Amino acid sequence: MTKMIKVLKGTKDILPQESLQWQRLEQNALNVFSRYGYKEIRTPIFEATELFARGVGDTTDIVNKEMYTFEKSDRSITLRPENTAGVVRSFIENNMSRLSAPVKLWYKGPMFRYERPQAGRQRQFHQVGVEMFGIKEPTADAEVILLAVDYLKSLGLNDLEVEINSLGCPKCREEYKQKIKEVLKPEFNNLCEDCQNRYEKNPLRLLDCKVESCKEIFEKPEIQKVIQSDFICEECAKHYHDLKLYLDKLQVPYVENKLLVRGLDYYNRTVFEIKSNNLGSQNAVCGGGRYDSLVRNLGGEDTPAVGWAMGMERLNSLLPEIEPDKLDAYIVCNSPADAFELAQELREKGSKVEFDLSNKKFTKQLEKASKVAKYALILGEDEIKTNKVAVKNLATSEQITVDRNDVLNNIG
């Protein structure tokens, strides 16, 4: 036999059974996001590599080791690892800053990251997300979080935990970073290898290390004091405070998590995640935050923005399986031409109808009907002659013979 070709590591087929859930995720996204005034945007799956280097940040793991990058005609091209950079690029390129703020956009689609697959993580995965441009007030942060919660509710996911934090602005965050580095400096050699790397790359990430020896170090009172200190400046604190006020008012339950940092460089002030206990170690379904300097960094006018993305595979794994719909009717008939004719009549009126295309025996056709359909439409020689159809309810075994024109009324 010729060698079989298999799906690549970290990729998956979405088979018909599973695609029902995907359709639901996408349908609900359209419905819920529309209610908040969001419009769908579809950007290309590949972009200039530089967009992600500048957008996502060239110190991030995503850009450094996880991108699918290739050269074509002297251009470096990358399969999108996330979609915020692409949406921002489009926002700038299409002069959307001329539109009346806020500009509200949503997207869904495949993303690509070269990582070792594990529970809740694949190399090709799907995200649904929203981005709001032009509002610097914390009302935007609140609305975007509310929208995420609302969308999850629409899927029946009511009890996921919302975590929030404020990273401050570039200025106050930088001061905080320096303080952390300073207080940890004497312990540097006692930190684990990962933490030693993080020390330079992203000191904020040091704090939730899972290695015991590091945890012990961070427990020390003089270090705890720095970690727990309210470092953010007055303006940032006001923004954060007001966000919490809105969330309280809207009765969105949340917990504050000072260790919530997020790995993309572009965030400032508000960051948040929504987590589930039923996802294994990759437990975040939703991650997002405010990114006020990204539009400018990618060559646009200074425009505040806030948004989030959800992992659709992770979302999917939290949802119950959907039973596939049965056909309205299966035609049992040994004359394909007549079966075709009846099937088309009903299909044109919107019914879901199939019949046997390989002319199997009567009993086989009926057996098939009982598996896939609510009604069997028996169309034998007698029925064809008299222009009737025998309609059998496969759940109750009741059977009646009706005029052909009446079939639709009897397969309700």
Place this chain on the structure above:
RNA sequence: GCGUCUGUCGUCAAGUGGUUAAGACCUCGGAUUGUGGUUCCGAUAUGCAUGGGUUCGAAUCCCAUCAGACGCCCCA
């Protein structure tokens, strides 16, 4: 990139060095040439991820490779 575990039919599996590799489900055919779901009968792996090795003898032991699951890092 690192670590742990696992690979027997389309699926779930039994098998722990000794004939011909259980069983169940699915699928297909028959009992049943116009009445299904129940029932009964039958079909379907010269093959145990792949390649080597040990042995009189390997699905079983060893090595390598590949694939998968989970975890670290990181992220949705």
